[in-house]
Amino acid sequence: MDKENENGRSGRNVPGRFSVEAKKCIDCDLCRDIAPEFFARDDDGYSKIVKQPTSTDEVETFVEAMDSCPVSAIVDNGE
Numbered sequence: 140m141d142k143e144n145e146n147g148r149s150g151r152n153v154p155g156r157f158s159v160e161a162k163k164c165i166d167c168d169l170c171r172d173i174a175p176e177f178f179a180r181d182d183d184g185y186s187k188i189v190k191q192p193t194s195t196d197e198v199e200t201f202v203e204a205m206d207s208c209p210v211s212a213i214v215d216n217g218e
């Protein structure tokens with residue numbers, strides 16, 4: 140079972156290496172501000188991943204956003 144299913148919000152995130160655990164998200168907007176191409180706000184007011192990073196530069200930007208999340212809601216599930 141993947142992280143999305145574990146938190147009961149299957150299908151919110153685009154499948155892949157990274158995911159947002161919606162239960163933890165406090166809708167602070169930080170990830171969406173730092174890396175808007177990868178994150179969006181869903182109808183429930185939680186962030187979700189709309190694009191997985193692929194290139195080294197993309198991963199770097201994504202990880203910057205992930206590390207900035209104050210509640211560690213963005214997780215790396217491994218490649």
Ligand code: SF4
Pocket residue numbers: 159163164165166167168169170171185186207208209210211212213
């Ligand atoms: S930085 Fe974390 S808490 Fe803030 S909107 Fe993004 S996922 Fe949610």
